[in-house]
Structures are given as C-alpha cells and as structure tokens.
Amino acid sequence: MASVELKGIGKVYDGGVRAVEDVNLVIEDGEFVVLVGPSGCGKSTTLRMVAGLEDITEGDLSIDGQRVNEVAARDRDIAMVFQNYALYPHLDVRENLSFGLERRRKKLGLSRDDIAKKVEATASNLGIENLLERLPKQLSGGQRQRVAVGRALVRDPAVFLLDEPLSNLDARLRVETRAELRMLHRQLEATMLYVTHDQEEAMSLGERMVVMHQGRVQQVGRPMDIYNKPVNRFVAGFVGSPAMNFFDGQIKSDEDSTVFVAGDGSRLLLPSLSYRGPAVLGVRPERVNIHRESGLNRLPARVIAVERYGDRGDALLSIDGISDRVVVRSGAMDLPEEGEYISVSVDPDHTHLFEPGECGNRL
Amino acid sequence: MSAAPSVRSSSYWWYVPMLVGSLAMLFPLWWMLALSLETEQRAGAALASGSPFDALPTDPQFGNYGQAMQEVGTTPWLGFIDALSNSIVVTVLVVIGTILSSSLVGTAFARIRFRGRQPTFLLMLATMMLPAQVTMIPLFILFRSLGWVDTLLPLIVPAFFGSAFHIFMYRQFIAQLPEALFEAARLDGCGWLETWWRIIMPLTRPVAAITAVFTFIFTWNDFMLPLIYLHSEDQATLAVALNAFRTQFGGLEDVHLLMALSVVTMIPCALLFMAAQKQFIEGLGSGAVKG
Numbered sequence: 346m347a348s349v350e351l352k353g354i355g356k357v358y359d360g361g362v363r364a365v366e367d368v369n370l371v372i373e374d375g376e377f378v379v380l381v382g383p384s385g386c387g388k389s390t391t392l393r394m395v396a397g398l399e400d401i402t403e404g405d406l407s408i409d410g411q412r413v414n415e416v417a418a419r420d421r422d423i424a425m426v427f428q429n430y431a432l433y434p435h436l437d438v439r440e441n442l443s444f445g446l447e448r449r450r451k452k453l454g455l456s457r458d459d460i461a462k463k464v465e466a467t468a469s470n471l472g473i474e475n476l477l478e479r480l481p482k483q484l485s486g487g488q489r490q491r492v493a494v495g496r497a498l499v500r501d502p503a504v505f506l507l508d509e510p511l512s513n514l515d516a517r518l519r520v521e522t523r524a525e526l527r528m529l530h531r532q533l534e535a536t537m538l539y540v541t542h543d544q545e546e547a548m549s550l551g552e553r554m555v556v557m558h559q560g561r562v563q564q565v566g567r568p569m570d571i572y573n574k575p576v577n578r579f580v581a582g583f584v585g586s587p588a589m590n591f592f593d594g595q596i597k598s599d600e601d602s603t604v605f606v607a608g609d610g611s612r613l614l615l616p617s618l619s620y621r622g623p624a625v626l627g628v629r630p631e632r633v634n635i636h637r638e639s640g641l642n643r644l645p646a647r648v649i650a651v652e653r654y655g656d657r658g659d660a661l662l663s664i665d666g667i668s669d670r671v672v673v674r675s676g677a678m679d680l681p682e683e684g685e686y687i688s689v690s691v692d693p694d695h696t697h698l699f700e701p702g703e704c705g706n707r708l
Numbered sequence: 709m710s711a712a713p714s715v716r717s718s719s720y721w722w723y724v725p726m727l728v729g730s731l732a733m734l735f736p737l738w739w740m741l742a743l744s745l746e747t748e749q750r751a752g753a754a755l756a757s758g759s760p761f762d763a764l765p766t767d768p769q770f771g772n773y774g775q776a777m778q779e780v781g782t783t784p785w786l787g788f789i790d791a792l793s794n795s796i797v798v799t800v801l802v803v804i805g806t807i808l809s810s811s812l813v814g815t816a817f818a819r820i821r822f823r824g825r826q827p828t829f830l831l832m833l834a835t836m837m838l839p840a841q842v843t844m845i846p847l848f849i850l851f852r853s854l855g856w857v858d859t860l861l862p863l864i865v866p867a868f869f870g871s872a873f874h875i876f877m878y879r880q881f882i883a884q885l886p887e888a889l890f891e892a893a894r895l896d897g898c899g900w901l902e903t904w905w906r907i908i909m910p911l912t913r914p915v916a917a918i919t920a921v922f923t924f925i926f927t928w929n930d931f932m933l934p935l936i937y938l939h940s941e942d943q944a945t946l947a948v949a950l951n952a953f954r955t956q957f958g959g960l961e962d963v964h965l966l967m968a969l970s971v972v973t974m975i976p977c978a979l980l981f982m983a984a985q986k987q988f989i990e991g992l993g994s995g996a997v998k999g
Contacts, residue, residue, distance in 0.1 A: 398891050419897040431888035435910040448897035496892075 346536045347409035347422070347503035348374045349395060355403030356390050356560075364390045366560045368404070372504075375534040377527075379551030381541055383583065387560040388540045389508055395538060396506050397421050408503060424497035425506040429513065430489045432481040438492050439464055439477040445500050467499040487518050494529075507539045511546065523549055544584050548572065556580050558704065577706050578699040581627050587659055587672045589697070590633065592626045596698070596708070605698070609666025611644055615693055620708050627697035630659065630674035635681060636688045643688035646671065648681045662689065740974075744967035745769055751964035769964070776968040779956075780949050781941050790942050791949035795928060798863045798945060802927045803920050805867030806874055810919060811912055813870045814878025815904050819890055829879070836872045840932070848936060862937045863930075863945075867923075874919045881915045882908060917987040925977050946973045 349372040356365040365387040372378045380388040393399040395406060397418030406413055413421050424445075432441050442464045446455060455463075468474040471491045481489055490510060497505055507526075511519045527550060530537055541547050547554050548568040556563045556571060556579075564576045568584075575581035581589045594607045596618060605613040605626050613626070636643055646662040649669075658680045663669040673689065681687050699705040743751045745765040781787015816822075817829050851862040885908075893903040909916075931947040938944050944952065953969055981988055 396891075396895065398894070418891075418894050423895070425892070425895055427888040427892060429886060429888055431886065431892040433889065433892070433907060445896035448902070 346374050346534060348372060349504055349536065349538065350407040350410075351391070351395070351404065352407070353404035354391065354394060354401060354406060356387070356394060356399060357402045364560055365394070368557075368562050370555060370562065370565065372536060372538060375536055377530050377535075377537045377539065377550065377552045378555060379539045379541060379547040379553070380555045380557060381544055381547035381551075381583075382557035382563075384542055386557040388542075388555075388557050390560075391557070392506055392508055392538060392540045395504070396423055396425050422503040423506055424500045424502040424504075425508065426493045426497050426510045428509040430481075430493040430510075432489060432492055432496070434481050437478055437480050438468070438473065438484070441481070441492055442467060442477075442495050442499050445496065463499050463501075467495045470498070471495050486514055487522070490514060490522065494526075498529075498533075503536065505535050505537045507537065509541050512541070512543075519546070526550060545586055548584070554584075556583060558583070563704070575627075575697065575707065577704045578625055578627070578702065579704045581697055581699065581707075585629060587630045587674060589627045589629050590668070590671050592628075592667055593701070594624060594626060596621055596624045605696075607667050611667065613642075613691065613693060613696070615696075615698070618698070618708060620698075623701045624708060625699045625701055625705060627699060628691050628695065630672045632691060632695040633671065633673040634690045634692070635660075635673060635675055635679055636690065637681075639688045640690075643690045646687055646689050648683055648685045648687060651680055651683050653677060653680065662687075664689065740967045740970055743964055744772055744971050746772075746964050748962070748964055751967070755963050772964050772968040773972060776953075776965040777972065779965060780953055780969065781944075787941060787949065791944050791946045794860060794938075794944060795946040798860055798934075799924055799927045801864045802867040803923045805864065806871050806923045807916050807919050809868050809870040810874035811878050811882075811909060811916070812904060813875045814882055815900070815908055817875065817879040818882035820900065832872055833876060836876075844936065851937065857937055858939045858943055860938075860943065863927075863933055871923075874923070877915055877918065878912060881912055885911060914987070914990070917984065918990055921980060921984045921987045924980055928977055 349370075351368050351370045354365060354368040355363070357363050368387075368391055370378070380391060382388050390399060394401050397413070397416065401414050408421060408423070433444065436444065443460050446453070446460045446463065449455075450457070450460065464477075465474065468477055471494065473488065473491050473495060476484060476488060476492070481492070484492065490513075493510065497507075511522055514522060523546060529535075539547075539550060541550075551568055553566060554568050554571055555565045558579050564571055564580045571580060572584055575584060575589075578591070582591065592607055594605050596615065597604055597606055598621065599612065599614075603615045603618045605615055605624065607613070607626070639645060644664050644667065646664045648660055649663055650661040652659045656677055657674065658677055660673045660675065660681055662671040662673060664671055671689070698708040700708060742765055743754065745768040746754065747767070747769055750765075777788040778784045780791060813832075817825065817832075847862070847866075848857075851857055854861075856862050856865075889907060889911075890903060893907050898906065929947060930945075931951065934945045934948045935951070938948055941952075950969055950973055954966055
C-alpha cells in the first residue's frame with residue numbers, strides 16, 4: 346500500500362474550461378478517503394488525474410513520495426473500479442480477472458500457475474468462484490460489480506481508485522455492498538480513494554471525506570466532523586439527508602445579547618458572536634423540535650406533507666413569514682398529521698450560522 | 709369483417725412486381741447455368757435464336773466444366789490452377805489487409821486524440837469521392853517504378869493501407885464502444901496496439917465479417933486492376949483468365965464452355981453469400997454497396 350499526495354492539483358481543458366482548481370490532499374497509507382460532491386464538481390476528474398487517465402495541468406501528484414505526473418497510468422501501480430465496471434465483454438470472468446496480470450507477467454515475475462492461483466483466491470474471497478466461466482453478459486449487476494472489484498484486487502496495487510462503483514446497483518444491493526467494501530478495506534488495509542455523489546454513501550464509507558464544489562475542495566475531515574461543523578453553507582446543505590433548513594435574516598445586537606432576526610421579525614438568541622449583518626441560519630431537520638401547543642420561543646407552523654419510513658419520518662412545514670419549506674425529521678410516534686397546526690422551536694446550540702451566498706463561510 | 713379481406717388482397721398485389729423483379733434478376737443466372745450444361749450445338753443455337761426455351765438442358769453435360777477448366781491458358785489444367793490460386797492468394801490477402809489496416813486506422817480516428825484528427829478524417833472520407841480512374845495512371849507509374857508490374861503486389865499491397873469506406877465503418881463502430889473499456893485496458897498495461905489487438909479486434913467481429921464479405925466479393929470479381937497489372941499467363945487471376953478465355957472461345961460454338969467457366973468463377977462468391985447472408989444484408993444497410 347502507499348500514500349497519495351495531491352499538491353495544488355488543477356485541471357484546465359482546451360478552451361480554458363477549468364474543471365479542478367488547487368486541490369491539496371494527503372491520503373495516508375491504508376486510508377479510505379471519499380471524494381463527494383454534486384455532478385460536475387470535479388471529483389471524477391481529480392480521481393482520473395490520480396489514475397493517469399487525465400493529464401495534470403497544475404500541481405504535483407505523488408504516490409509513496411514519488412512524483413508521478415509524467416508516469417503513464419499503467420506504471421503507477423494503481424487499480425480502478427469503474428462506474429459501469431468496464432469488464433471486457435468477450436472475455437469470461439477468469440480472463441477478465443487475469444487480464445492485467447497476464448500483461449505484466451514477466452515484469453512481476455509470475456508464472457501462469459501463480460496467476461491462476463491468485464485469480465482463484467480472489468474469486469473465492471469475493472464469492473464469485475462459481476462464475477469464472479461466465480461472460481459478463483451472463484452476470485447480474487451485482488455480480489459484475491464484484492468481478493470489477495476482483496479485477497482490481499487481484500492486481501494487489503498500491504492504491505485502489507473507485508469511481509462511483511455502486512451507482513448502478515439497486516438500493517438494497519448498494520447498502521449490502523457498502524458494508525462489504527468496508528470489510529474489504531479493513532481486511533486489506535488498502536489505500537482507497539472513492540468517488541461518489543451520494544453523501545450518505547460517503548459518510549458511511551469514508552474514514553475521511555473531501556467535499557468538492559465547482560472544482561474546489563470545500564472541506565476535508567471525518568464524516569461526522571463535517572456533518573456537525575460544516576465550514577460553509579454549501580457543505581452544510583450538501584451533507585446530510587434531508588438537507589439542512591436555511592433561513593435568511595440578520596444578526597443584530599439586543600442589549601447585551603446577540604440575536605438572529607428572521608424575516609417575520611422572530612428572534613432567536615445566539616451564543617456570543619462579534620459578527621453583525623446579513624446571515625443565514627441553518628438548522629438540521631432532526632434539530633427542529635415539534636410541539637403541539639404554542640409557547641415561548643416557539644413559532645406557529647402548518648404541516649403540509651408527511652412522509653413515513655417505518656420507525657421515523659419527515660414532515661414538511663410552512664412557517665409564515667419565514668419559510669414555506671421547512672423539513673423536520675422525527676420519530677414515527679412524534680410525527681404530526683398533514684394539515685395540522687403545530688409549533689416548532691430550535692435550540693441555539695444546534696444551529697449553524699453562515700454568511701450569505703451559496704458558499705457563505707461559517708460564522 | 710369487410711376490412712380484413714381488402715387488407716389481405718392489397719398485400720398480395722405486392723408479390724407481383726416482386727416476382728417479376730426476382731425473375732428478371734435470376735434470369736441471367738439461369739441462362740448462364742443452362743448454357744453451361746448444354747451441348748455445343750444446342751448452346752450455340754439457343755444463343756443464336758435468343759430464346760431461353762431452347763436452352764433447357766434435358767441431358768446435362770457436366771463434362772463441360774472439366775473441359776472448360778482444361779482449356780484455360782496454354783497448358784491444360786495448369787492455366788486454370790494458376791488463375792485460381794492467384795485469385796485465392798490475392799483475395800485472401802486483400803481481405804486480411806483491409807481488415808487489419810481499416811480497423812487500425814478506424815481505432816485511431818475513433819479513440820486517439822491528435823491534432824488535426826477531424827480534418828484528417830474528413831479528408832480520408834473525401835477520397836471516397838475520387839473515381840478509381842483518376843488514380844489509375846499515377847499508381848501504375850508508381851508500381852512500374854517499383855518493378856511491381858506483372859506481379860500480384862499492386863493488387864495486394866494497397867489493401868494494407870486502408871480502405872476509406874471500411875475505415876469509416878470501423879470508426880463508427882469503435883466510437884460507440886464505452887470509453888471505460890479502453891481506460892481499463894490502459895490501466896491493465898495495454899498500449900494502443902495491444903488494446904487494438906486484444907480488445908478492439910474481438911469486439912469488432914461484426915464489422916470484420918461485413919468487411920470480409922464485401923472485400924472478398926469485390927476482389928474476387930475485380931477485373932480492371934488485374935487487367936492493368938497482370939500480363940503473364942501465370943500471374944493472371946480468374947477474372948483475367950476468363951476474359952482471355954472469352955477472346956479465345958468467344959464464338960457461338962464455344963459458348964457452353966465460356967458459361968461453364970463463368971459458373972466456376974462465380975461459385976466461391978455464391979457460397980460466401982449463402983454462408984454470410986446476414987452480414988451481407990447488414991452491410992447493404994450500412995451503405996456498403998458500391999457501383
């Protein structure tokens with residue numbers, strides 16, 4: 346296994362289109378790092394630059410301390426799992442697994458027997474030993490995905506790169522495979538760089554998450570650290586499902602206190618803060634408290650819609666003068682009914698404040 | 709109830725022109741076959757009278773085929789064997805050369821990014837507009853300067869430099885293959901040549917089949933190039949030998965032999981068509997029919 350270092354990495358395409366800008370990241374030996382962000386944020390481009398499938402326009406990429414900007418993809422000792430698996434359709438599973446090793450047989454000093462044993466062992470590890478004679482078109486989506494992972498595993502590379510490998514699987518299989526990937530990582534202690542647009546997947550898989558937007562890294566950290574303390578409004582809104590609720594307003598002084606004044610004039614007492622001016626208040630859906638009766642520091646709300654997921658659910662509320670789209674997550678027993686009039690409150694310690702703008706910094 | 713019969717009866721009408729067209733297409737074939745199995749006298753008489761009913765072989769003369777093959781060239785049998793083997797060598801090598809070169813160039817146009825790729829591709833396509841007659845003389849001068857006249861080389865070697873139409877077919881097919889396949893091959897250690905040989909060639913078998921069928925038929929039946937470049941009897945292909953045979957045995961009294969040799973020359977193409985009908989029709993659909 347190896348460490349990967351990206352220093353000032355950038356990608357500019359012909360015509361001046363900038364896809365990635367100034368990415369700085371160190372992936373430690375054996376670490377599982379996830380690049381996450383919306384479509385077009387540059388995460389796949391970054392992964393492909395690490396793989397050597399895209400030229401690096403700016404910056405330096407090092408694998409295990411060696412600069413590899415000009416090193417060909419096949420010489421970087423990396424293996425990649427593609428989104429659509431990229432299995433060779435005319436080769437059976439055994440041949441797909443052994444293809445890369447066969448190409449490098451002399452360089453690695455392997456005999457045909459060694460390769461056959463490695464293929465059998467990898468297939469057994471992934472539970473696909475009974476599929477070795479089949480062609481890719483004879484496999485299900487989940488089986489193809491395992492073969493794609495197996496093809497990477499059998500090479501025993503320094504770094505694994507995974508480009509949204511679960512995106513073509515159904516929801517249940519995705520959850521199962523996530524767990525298997527985590528176990529595989531622990532078993533192999535492999536350095537893995539994983540790309541996904543699914544923030545739930547990112548949070549469940551990665552030891553560290555890298556949130557990207559418009560070609561730039563927004564935040565790097567452990568998933569729960571990012572969840573609990575997003576550095577800007579974009580990260581706050583992207584990470585977490587359902588997404589954080591945002592309310593525009595002003596931060597003002599009120600005697601000796603600091604208050605957030607919402608659109609309708611409602612005030613929320615804040616912890617001490619020096620900033621004064623326009624701001625955005627963020628509250629996670631699970632931090633909005635539901636009350637059946639009105640009271641101090643409570644706002645009246647009307648329930649527009651309710652979605653139940655068994656043990657929990659989400660309610661969509663309208664709060665006059667503030668927002669007609671406030672999402673609340675609650676246990677099934679506490680969920681209100683559609684059309685009901687309730688009140689809501691928030692604990693100031695569970696709020697987040699940001700500067701105005703899509704990527705407004707955390708205050 | 710009243711709609712159904714009118715739909716059925718209107719579809720029957722289509723069979724009439726199709727039948728007439730089919731008969732018109734098949735007649736020359738039948739005429740050739742019938743004359744090839746007739747005796748010398750009956751074949752000549754049928755040809756003179758112009759009546760197809762005078763050439764219904766009641767007593768098929770299969771010996772005409774042997775006699776025709778014997779009469780090719782100056783040495784019995786050897787002339788025919790030489791012509792047949794030359795045709796086979798030229799056709800097989802041209803098919804191989806066309807497939808290899810067209811797939812290689814098609815891969816480059818489809819998958820390799822290089823400066824001027826699009827203009828070069830359009831220029832390559834533009835060469836399809838050039839009639840063969842335009843390049844005939846300069847090519848002859850070139851091959852003469854190389855000392856290749858009266859050898860099979862001018863017929864074979866150009867095939868290894870690509871055919872515009874087949875390059876286009878390969879390029880279109882390869883462009884549709886997922887990019888990730890090539891990237892996976894790159895990561896697995898394949899350079900472009902190895903990717904072409906191990907990944908692209910197996911996946912482009914349908915295109916190769918169409919290319920093989922059409923190149924075979926065109927090359928086997930090609931008369932112009934062999935006529936220009938092959939002067940010696942031992943270098944002749946079947947098309948040239950057939951023409952020489954026609955010159956030698958073109959009279960009414962020898963038409964049965966001429967037809968017999970024509971049938972023999974036609975057999976490989978007919979067999980190929982029967983074996984590869986699917987590819988033939990696919991190729992027609994992709995605009996593969998030329999002239």
